[in-house]
Amino acid sequence: MTEKTQLYLVPTPIGNLEDITLRSLNILKQVDVILAEDTRTSGKLLKHYEINKPLRSYHIFNEHKTVDALITQFKEGSTMALISDAGTPSISDPGFLLVRECLANNIKLECLPGPTAFIPALVKSGLPSDKFVFEGFLPHKKGRQTRLKALAEEERTIVLYESPHRLVKALGQLIEYMGEDRQASVSRELTKLHEETKNGTLQEIKTHFEQGTVKGEIVIVVDGKK
Template sequence: MEDNTQLYLVPTPIGNLEDITLRALNILKFVDVILAEDTRTSGKLLKHYEISKPLQSYHIFNEHKTVEQLIQRFQNGEVMALISDAGTPSISDPGFLLVRACLKEDIKIECLPGATAFVPALVKSGLPSDRFVFEGFLPHKKGRKTKLELIAKEDRTIILYESPHRLVKTIDQLIEVLGEERLGSVSRELTKLYEETVNGTLQEIKEHFSKGQVKGEIVIIIDGKKS
């Protein structure tokens, strides 16, 4: 393993369990403790690969309280891995606060490359991928209108995450500010059995997903404003 590294940020599969690297598996077998967003979800992954390590809960609701304790444990010599339920830690998931605190205390960090949902969604959208902006989840209420207005001015390809029950409403709001003819792409259930990507105008995408119940994790890609 890397000399003196005490915190490893380890991406985990976004669906298909085979999308984990050999290095990630070796790190998870090596560390003293695995910090997991949901220990039940991560437990299934670790069981699949016959990895038996202590799991500790680390999620958005407790990260402020636990960071100081974890820093103390790093300073006492423990080596840990941080994983989220799916994808790369800190990308719309917990991790930023711990990384910042480790850097402040000169605790060495390694981040492994690996799964992130927006990359395959962007590449298969057919929209420009040389320049893009990742906005993650839109604000649910406060600041949502302002964010949508900023997106309307953006000339780079725009990437959003969304929950399935909010998808149609969000597409409706995007149509209001961008117009129904703006090109887009929506991917859901990436790498899973029922993976689906729908490309077209925002209106066409809305019509498709208005036909029935939407399931799975959602990535929305939107073409940038043309000059």
């Protein structure tokens, strides 16, 4: 393992730009290169904090092509920070492949603590948080029913990510497999001006979000099977 840290996984705010740690800002100012999921999105954050570092694109569509070149640069002594559009890299975002290859090549890395959407959503849900399962995004098509059937039997609290335009449909599917009276919570736009959390039964929540257009990043929290 290299003596100095060469890759830092740096969480970025999920909405409010003030939700970034002092250590994260210091690391972003110190590294040679910042790898960003979307350079336009990350550019706004870096400009806000007057961080002027080379910004390179690293996302799900190019990570397999770029990881070998990045490993070579690490071996040559480069230090980099990996950030996603929002939250902690590798949590439903690119990062896992790069971490795995760094470890395989004895390249020292660190993951800084910081924002991630599912923790505040879980806490705000009022559902048991001592034991829970994080599922991220369910498969869009193949394997989706299989996962829903399995989750219907899960006794721990379930945490899911979903896109706004699929929220109502997803709630309908959860009702189909878990029943309309299962307790749940949906949070959207966390830390932003129009932050909203709706608690209740799956049916009550579905009815609420059917009333208008849904916007923002979505976290669904569902009570486990009793």
